[in-house]
Amino acid sequence: xxxxxxxxxxxxxxxxxxxxxxxxxxxxxxxxxxxxxxxxxxxxxxxxxxxxxxxxxxxxxxxxxxxxxxxxxxxxxxxxxxxxxxxxxxxxxxxxxxxxxxxxxxxxxxxxxxxxxxxxxxxxxxxxxxxxxxxxxxxxxxxxxxxxxxxxxxxxxxxxxxxxxxxxxxxxxxxxxxxxxxxxxxxxxxxxxxxxxxxxxxxxxxxxxxxxxxxxxxxxxxxxxxxxxxxxxxxxxxxxxxxxxxxxxxxxxxxxxxxxxxxxxxxxxxxxxxxxxxxxxxxxxxxxxxxxxxxxxxxxxxxxxxxxxxxxxxxxxxxxxxxxxxxxxxxxxxxxxxxxxxxxxxxxxxxxxxxxxxxxxxxxxxxxxxxxxxxxxxxxxxxxxxxxxxxxxxxxxxxxxxxxxxxxxxxxxxxxxxxxxxxxxxxxxxxxxxxxxxxxxxxxxxxxxxxxxxxxxxxxxxxxxxxxxxxxxxxxxxxxxxxxx
Ligand code: NAP
Numbered sequence: 059x060x061x062x063x064x065x066x067x068x069x070x071x072x073x074x075x076x077x078x079x080x081x082x083x084x085x086x087x088x089x090x091x092x093x094x095x096x097x098x099x100x101x102x103x104x105x106x107x108x109x110x111x112x113x114x115x116x117x118x119x120x121x122x123x124x125x126x127x128x129x130x131x132x133x134x135x136x137x138x139x140x141x142x143x144x145x146x147x148x149x150x151x152x153x154x155x156x157x158x159x160x161x162x163x164x165x166x167x168x169x170x171x172x173x174x175x176x177x178x179x180x181x182x183x184x185x186x187x188x189x190x191x192x193x194x195x196x197x198x199x200x201x202x203x204x205x206x207x208x209x210x211x212x213x214x215x216x217x218x219x220x221x222x223x224x225x226x227x228x229x230x231x232x233x234x235x236x237x238x239x240x241x242x243x244x245x246x247x248x249x250x251x252x253x254x255x256x257x258x259x260x261x262x263x264x265x266x267x268x269x270x271x272x273x274x275x276x277x278x279x280x281x282x283x284x285x286x287x288x289x290x291x292x293x294x295x296x297x298x299x300x301x302x303x304x305x306x307x308x309x310x311x312x313x314x315x316x317x318x319x320x321x322x323x324x325x326x327x328x329x330x331x332x333x334x335x336x337x338x339x340x341x342x343x344x345x346x347x348x349x350x351x352x353x354x355x356x357x358x359x360x361x362x363x364x365x366x367x368x369x370x371x372x373x374x375x376x377x378x379x380x381x382x383x384x385x386x387x388x389x390x391x392x393x394x395x396x397x398x399x400x401x402x403x404x405x406x407x408x409x410x411x412x413x414x415x416x417x418x419x420x421x422x423x424x425x426x427x428x429x430x431x432x433x434x435x436x437x438x439x440x441x442x443x444x445x446x447x448x449x450x451x452x453x454x455x456x457x458x459x460x461x462x463x464x465x466x467x468x469x470x471x472x473x474x475x476x477x478x479x480x481x482x483x484x485x486x487x488x489x490x491x492x493x494x495x496x497x498x499x500x501x502x503x504x505x506x507x508x509x510x511x512x513x514x515x516x517x518x519x520x521x522x523x524x525x526x527x528x529x530x531x532x533x534x535x536x537x538x539x540x541x542x543x
């Protein structure tokens with residue numbers, strides 16, 4: 059990459075994080091390297107359990123001493139959305155460098171994050187309780203009842219590396235809208251998007267310091283301390299099922315929202331528009347090198363259209379530009395780490411050893427990036443079908459009966475989003491009723507998401523719905539008020 063400097067970050071210094079009303083560099087530091095070429099991007103504090111403890115105490119005090127009225131939440135979020143749009147290029151470059159997300163895709167993420175804050179502001183603007191019809195029974199005669207939506211308390215947020223800005227906005231935006239102070243732990247590979255967003259919120263948007271503190275450090279230390287803390291009322295976690303369900307088990311008395319992994323299936327019926335499906339999957343299977351929780355992974359295509367579909371997909375995938383994420387032309391870049399790249403490559407090799415064929419990709423480019431890979435003749439037991447690949451690989455299976463395809467799609471430990479391409483409304487509605495997922499898409503890829511929709515999964519994909527309006531409900535308590543008139 060021509061220039062490795064994240065705007066506003068000194069690569070040689072430890073970048074301080076907001077903590078207890080000031081900015082701390084901690085006693086120890088973690089280095090952050092670019093996944094594409096291992097260049098040093100900077101250093102962040104390696105905080106410990108004591109720092110988490112202090113941050114939570116400060117947040118709790120802020121909620122007590124300085125509760126944020128609704129109009130201030132709206133004002134802060136409106137300002138943040140506007141400034142994020144203004145600084146879109148700075149944020150896009152940060153995402154591009156720390157996550158190896160191609161710059162055009164990174165710009166899309168920055169724009170989406172601004173939208174997430176706008177929807178959070180809209181939720182804050184209209185947040186209200188409801189009137190309870192107490193006089194509907196004779197015991198309630200003469201009484202008036204209503205509910206108030208009050209902040210649940212201190213929120214602990216833990217975020218993954220793959221959307222280092224927008225998934226953080228999906229936690230901070232609703233928390234601000236709900237009036238909750240947040241202590242956030244970003245992924246260690248991608249902390250700078252969070253730090254820059256926090257800087258903007260506190261220094262330029264009027265968010266009181268007690269309402270946002272960032273605790274960088276390892277998941278096992280800082281993450282666990284946040285999960286264990288008795289004064290954290292809610293944990294909002296996005297990441298892998300292994301860590302997520304471990305958190306749920308560790309904090310039985312807390313509200314814990316989990317957004318986890320997936321191995322998204324798409325079914326292509328013979329009456330469906332398979333050319334459009336191929337064109338969409340060329341993007342949906344390989345954007346950010348497949349490192350999206352709803353990356354299209356399992357492709358179930360009817361035998362009658364399989365040849366045409368695979369040929370169209372392969373042609374599209376051959377046209378993808380692989381390389382430096384900072385180049386305007388790049389479509390696919392490096393995975394988050396060498397070890398992840400090697401794991402994904404091994405899964406491809408194992409599939410081939412078990413009888414599948416690689417029709418494009420499967421190897422490394424000159425700069426060590428795993429090429430976008432299409433596997434055919436895949437079977438459900440292979441890791442590339444059974445587990446979450448989280449890499450630039452799609453696995454094609456063929457079928458003859460629609461019911462079989464639905465059954466194969468459902469045969470998974472995950473349940474985030476699934477899709478079907480068909481021109482038959484009856485089949486579409488049958489899929490909507492049969493596919494056991496948080497979201498079912500028709501004539502669209504399972505990778506599609508709008509930030510205001512209820513988004514979340516079943517089974518190993520999680521236990522909650524994100525989207526500002528939905529998460530704000532989780533982050534508030536309904537307090538009942540009864541007045542004897
Ligand atoms: P991860 O390894 O589970 O890490 C996620 C976060 O958890 C990181 O901040 C990590 O910190 C932290 N962590 C690790 N161990 C912890 C512990 N014991 N206690 C508390 N926190 C801990 O996941 P990832 O590799 O960053 O992200 C990829 C996964 O996220 C995939 O499975 C993907 O499908 C899923 N995802 C889901 C959604 C969704 O909305 N459903 C969206 C995006 C991603 P360190 O970085 O310090 O280890």
